Amino acid sequence: MDAHQPLSLRAEGPLSGTVTVPGDKSISHRALMFGALAVAETVVDGLLEGEDVLSTAAALRAMGAEIVKEGGRWRIWGVGVGGLLQPATALDMGNSGTSTRLLMGLIASHPITATFIGDASLSARPMARVTVPLGLMGASFASAPGGRLPLTMTGRCPAVPLRYVLPVASAQVKSAVLLAGLNAPGRTTVVEPEATRDHSERMLRAFGAEVRVDDGPEGRAITVTGEAELRPQAIVVPGDISSAAFPIVAALIVPGSRVTIGGVGVNPTRDGLLRVLAMMGADVTLGQQREVGGEPVADITVAAGTLTGIEVPPEIAASMIDEFPVLFVAAAFAQGTTVMRGLAELRVKESDRIAVMAAGLTACGVRVEELPDGLIVHGNGGDLVAGGATVAARLDHRIAMSFAVLGLRAAAAVTVDDARPVATSFPGFVALMTALGAV
Ligand code: S3P
Numbered sequence: 016m017d018a019h020q021p022l023s024l025r026a027e028g029p030l031s032g033t034v035t036v037p038g039d040k041s042i043s044h045r046a047l048m049f050g051a052l053a054v055a056e057t058v059v060d061g062l063l064e065g066e067d068v069l070s071t072a073a074a075l076r077a078m079g080a081e082i083v084k085e086g087g088r089w090r091i092w093g094v095g096v097g098g099l100l101q102p103a104t105a106l107d108m109g110n111s112g113t114s115t116r117l118l119m120g121l122i123a124s125h126p127i128t129a130t131f132i133g134d135a136s137l138s139a140r141p142m143a144r145v146t147v148p149l150g151l152m153g154a155s156f157a158s159a160p161g162g163r164l165p166l167t168m169t170g171r172c173p174a175v176p177l178r179y180v181l182p183v184a185s186a187q188v189k190s191a192v193l194l195a196g197l198n199a200p201g202r203t204t205v206v207e208p209e210a211t212r213d214h215s216e217r218m219l220r221a222f223g224a225e226v227r228v229d230d231g232p233e234g235r236a237i238t239v240t241g242e243a244e245l246r247p248q249a250i251v252v253p254g255d256i257s258s259a260a261f262p263i264v265a266a267l268i269v270p271g272s273r274v275t276i277g278g279v280g281v282n283p284t285r286d287g288l289l290r291v292l293a294m295m296g297a298d299v300t301l302g303q304q305r306e307v308g309g310e311p312v313a314d315i316t317v318a319a320g321t322l323t324g325i326e327v328p329p330e331i332a333a334s335m336i337d338e339f340p341v342l343f344v345a346a347a348f349a350q351g352t353t354v355m356r357g358l359a360e361l362r363v364k365e366s367d368r369i370a371v372m373a374a375g376l377t378a379c380g381v382r383v384e385e386l387p388d389g390l391i392v393h394g395n396g397g398d399l400v401a402g403g404a405t406v407a408a409r410l411d412h413r414i415a416m417s418f419a420v421l422g423l424r425a426a427a428a429v430t431v432d433d434a435r436p437v438a439t440s441f442p443g444f445v446a447l448m449t450a451l452g453a454v
Contacts, residue, residue, distance in 0.1 A: 019432060019433040019435070020433055020434050020435050021405075021430050021431060021432055021433065021434065022415065022419055022430070022431045022434035022437075022445065023419070023422055023428045023429060023430045023431070024419045024420070024422045024423055024429075024445075024448055024453045024454070025422055025423060025425075025428065025453065025454050026265075026269045026423040026424070026452065026453055026454070027452075027454055028271070028452060029269060029270065029271030029272040029273070029319070029452065030262070030265055030266050030269050030272040030273075030274055030423075030451040030452045030453060031272060031273050031274060031451065031452060032274060032275075032450060032451050032452070033274075033275040033276075033277060034262065034274070034275075034276055034277070034447050034450060034451060035254055035276065035277045035278055036254040036255055036258040036259045036262070036276055036279065036441070036447065037063045037064070037065065037254070037255060037258060037440075037441060037442060037443060038061040038062050038063040038252035038253070038254065038255060039063065039214075039252055039253055039254065039255040039256070039257075039280050039310075040063050040065060040067060040068060040113070040255055040257065040258075040440050041113065041186070041212055041214050042214050042218070042250075042252050042253065042280070042308075042310065043059075043062045043063040043065075043068045043071075043252055044067070044068055044071050044113050044114060044117060045117075045190075045214055045215055045218050046059045046062060046089075046091075046218070046250045046252060047059070047062070047068065047071050047072050047075055047082065047089075047091060048071065048075065048117060048118070048121060048194070049218055049219065049222050049245060049248075050080070050082075050091030050093055050247065050248070050250075051075040051078075051079075051080035051082070051091055051093045051094060051099075052093050052094070052095065052096045052098075052099075052121070052197065052222075052245050053091075053093040053095070053222055053245035053246060053247040053248070054093055054094075054095045054244075054245075054247070055092065055093070055247045056090055056091065056092055056247055057090070057091045057093065057247040057248050057249070057250065058088055058089065058090055058091075058249050058250070059088070059089040059090075059091065059249075059250045059251075059252060060087065060088055060089075060249075060250070060251045060252065061087075061251055061252035061253070061254075062089045062252055063252065063255065063440070064084075064442060065438060065439050065440045065441065065442055066109055066110065066111070066438050066439045067109065067110060067111035067113065067114060067439045067440060068111075068114075070107065070108050070109045070111045070114045071111070071113075071114040071117075071118070073106075073107070074102070074106040074108070074114065074118055075091075075118075077102040077103065077104070077106060078094070078099040078100050078101075078102050078122075078127070078129075079094045079098065079099060079100035080092065080093055080094055091247075093245070093247065095244075095245075096197050096198050096242070096243050096244065096245060097124075097125065097172065097198045097242075099121060099122065099125045099127060100127065101127040101128065101129075102127070102129050105129075105130040105131070105132045105165070106118065106129055106130065106131050106132070107132050107133065108131055108132065108133040108137055108164070109133060109134055109137070109439070110133065110134050110136055110137055110365060110410060110412075110436060110439045111133070111137065111439065112137060112140055112187060112364075112365070113187055115131055115133065115137065115142070115164070116142070116144075116145045116187040116188065116190075116191050117187060117190050117191055117194060118131075119131070119142070119145050119146070119149060119154075119168060119191055120145065120149065120190060120191030120192060120193070120194035120195045121194050121195070121197075122154070122168060122170045123149040123152055123153075123154035123168070123170045123171070123174060123191075123194075123195040124152065124153075124154075124170055124171065124172055124173075124174035124195045124196070124197070124198035124199050124241075125170040125172055125198060126170060126171070126172040127169070127170055128167065128168070128169040128170075129167070129168060130165060130166070130167040131164050131165065131166050131167075131168075132164055132165045133164045134410060135410060136365045136366060136409070136410035136411065137164060137365075138159070138163055138164045138165070139163065140163065140164075140363055140364075140365075141161070141162060141163065141363055142158060142162045142163060142164065142166060143161075143162035144182075144183060144185060144187075144188050145187070145188055145191045145192075146158070146162055146166075146168075148177060148179045148188065148191070148192050149168075149191065149192070149195055151175065151177050151179070152171070152174045152175050152176070152177050152192075152195050152196075152199060152203075153170075153171030153174045153175045154168055154169065154170050154171055154174070154195070155168065155169050155171075156168045172198065173199060173200050174195055174196075174198065174199040175199065176196060176199045176200060176201040176202055176203045176241060177192060177195075177196070177199075177203050177204070178203075178204040178206070179192050179203075179204070179205050179206070180205075180206040180208070180233060180234075181205060181206065181207045181208065183360065184207065184208065184209040184211050184332075184333045184336075184360065185211060185360070186211035186212040186213075186214075186215070188205075189205045189207055189211060189215070189237065190215040192205045193205055193215055193216075193219070193226075193237065193239045194215070196239045196241050197219075197224065197239060197241060197242075197243045197245075198241060198242065198243075199241040199242070200241055200242055201240075201241055202238050202239065202240055202241065203238070203239050203241060204236050204237065204238040204239075205236070205237050206231075206233050206234050206235065206236045206237075207234050207235050207237070208233065208234040209234065209330065209333045210234075210235055210284055210333060210334070211284060211333050212282065212284045212285055212334075213282070213284050214282070214310070216228060216237055217309045217310065218248075218250075218309065219239065219243075219245075220309075221248055221250075221308075221309050222245040222246055222247075222248055223243075223244065223245055223246040224239060224240070224243040224245060225239065225240035225243065226238070226239050226240075250308050251307050251308040252308070253278060253279065253280035253307050253308070253310050253312045254276065254277070254278045254279040254280060254312075255279075255280065255440070255441075256279050256280050256281060256282075256285050256286065256288070256289075256338075257285075257337045257338060257413075257440070258440060258441045258444070259276045259279045259315060260288050260337075260338045260341045261341055261416045261417070261419075261420050261441070261444065261448075262274055262276055262317075262447065262448065262451060263276065263288070263292070263299070263315065263317050264341045264342070264344055264345045264420055265420045265423055265448065265451070265453070266317040266318065266319060266451075267292070267297050267298075267317055267318075267319055267320065267322065267345060267348075268319065268344070268345065268348045268397075268420070268423065268424045269319055269423050269424060270319050270397075271319055272317075272318065272319040272451075273316070273317070273318045273319070274316070274317050274451055275302075275314055275315065275316045275317075276314070276315045276317075277303075277314045278307070278312055278314065279312065279313060279314070279315050280307075280310050280311070280312055281301065281304075281311050281312065281313045281315075282310055282311055283311070283334070284333070284334050285334060285335070286334060286335075287331045287332070287333075287334030287335030287338070288335040288338040288341075288342060289301075289315070290331060290334075291325070291327055291331060291335065291342060292322075292342075292345065294325050294327075295322045295323050295324070295325055295345070295346075295349060295353070296320065296321060296322055296323045297317070297320060297322055297345075298317065298318040298319075298320045299315065299316070299317050300315075300316045301313040301314070301315060301316075302314040302315075302316060321350060321396075321397060322345060322346075322348060322349035322350065322394070322397070323349055323350050323351060324346060324349040324350060324351030324352045324353040324354075324392075324393075324394050325353055325354075326353075326354045327342075327353065327354065327355045327356075329356050329357025329358075330357075332357045332358055332360075336358075336360060336361070337364075337413060339355065339358060339361055339368065339372075339390075340368050340372050340413045340414055340417040341413070341416070341417045341420060342355070343355070343372050343376060343383075343390055343392055343417070344376075344417050344418075344420055344421045346392035346394055347376060347381040347392055347394055347395065347400060347421065348394055348395060348396075348397050348398075348400075348424060349392075349394030349396070349397075350394055350396045350397070351393075351394055352391060352392065352393050352394065353391070353392045353394065354389070354391050355389045355390050355391070355392075356386060356388055356389035357388055357389065358388055358389045358390070359387070359388040364411070364413075365409075365410060365411035365412065365413070365414075365436070366408075366409040366410065366411035366414055368411070368413070368414065369385060369386075369388075369389065369390055370385065371407070371409050371411065371414050372390065372414065372417065373385040373390060374406075374407075375404070375406035375407070375414070375418055375421075376392070376421075378404035378406060379400050379401060379402050379403070379404050379406070379418075379421060379425060379429055380400050380401030380402065380403075381393075381395070381400055399424055399425055399426045400421065400424060400425050400426070401425065401426055401427065402421070402422060402425025402426055402427040402428060402429045403425070403426070403427030403428065403429075404429060404430070405430040405431075405432055406418045406429065406430070406431055406432065407432050407433075408431050408432055408433050408434065408436060410433075410436050411436060412436040412437050412438075412439045412440050412441065413440075414431075415431045415433070415434045415436055415437050416437055416441065416444055418431045419431055419434070419444075419445075419448070423453060
């Protein structure tokens with residue numbers, strides 16, 4: 016890899032303007048994967064062209080799908096469910112946990128062998144959460160110690176349909192099992208005790224798969240009927256709320272700011288940040304609410320104002336799991352204390368987001384208390400934080416962008432040591448922030 020790219024943002028005045036953010040990462044991965052399993056041409060507009068999604072595209076090409084970009088539109092010619100081919104070389108997943116875990120699900124019910132490799136961050140992340148259920152479906156795995164990458168797996172066809180109760184709230188695990196079930200005989204069911212993002216369910220239905228959702232005492236049971244035939248689709252990917260979160264919090268903390276982000280996905284399984292910010296007293300409004308490609312979308316307008324510390328209800332965590340790093344930043348400027356618990360999953364993201372955020376915030380003069388499963392942030396009421404630190408992003412895009420946003424309201428510069436990981440999910444982040452007035 017080339018040299019580190021340090022990043023430091025500051026605000027010389029209010030942020031203002033109307034912008035759009037790149038396409039939703041979760042939906043983009045799924046559009047490529049389901050398109051690759053449909054027969055004939057799927058077209059996708061608004062696909063996120065971040066490194067993570069490009070890793071998915073490269074892996075699907077290596078397994079027989081034809082994927083091309085024409086202007087701003089992506090075209091996918093799929094191989095049909097059951098038609099994936101043996102890849103000739105290892106699949107390089109880069110930094111992307113979603114690519115890895117969902118593709119493992121796809122491969123699990125195909126009679127092929129594939130090796131997954133990734134960067135240092137991905138190679139430290141737990142994969143047993145998917146290899147356990149996929150193993151029950153008949154796939155076999157050889158991995159680095161602790162169930163980590165590099166990992167070689169062999170799928171089984173016909174796979175064994177499964178009923179699986181998720182031990183962790185994870186849309187990636189849910190999706191991996193459902194995707195394996197697409198090419199298994201009979202029905203495969205995943206029960207989720209807490210609702211996680213439902214993009215797979217929505218999009219599989221649009222592609223013509225039989226998907227049933229039943230709410231029961233154990234939680235939400237999602238059932239897919241296997242040996243499915245997927246019909247190609249025209250998909251429009253909404254803006255990623257997880258990317259919008261950064262300009263949203265930036266506008267909230269820089270006095271006098273007013274920013275609109277157009278066309279953002281506000282699926283109720285993803286909009287927890289908006290609900291929490293509203294509880295903290297933020298001025299966030301949704302305009303032009305509409306549906307795009309089976310997903311609710313809105314224009315989000317945010318104005319700076321006073322935030323009040325709250326106890327964040329732990330049951331909201333799954334609907335904003337990727338937004339906690341930047342919520343910690345917002346909480347640093349609130350009046351009073353914000354208590355966030357039930358976030359053990361943050362420790363196994365691209366970095367240990369509780370520990371890394373706690374260290375960086377402390378270095379920048381924010382008072383925090385680290386909990387095993389969360390963080391307590393003592394807000395300063397909206398003043399500048401001290402800043403004046405260089406923060407390690409640890410190959411984690413959301414850590415890098417969170418500290419870039421913190422720097423907008425710091426007395427001395429906050430420098431992110433290496434902002435290159437931002438390209439995994441939010442190409443154009445710096446250009447967007449500067450368009451709003453950041454320097
Ligand atoms: C994702 C699910 C979440 C999220 C990740 C994307 C997905 O991961 O953090 O960025 O697209 O399904 P978990 O399933 O590990 O919670």
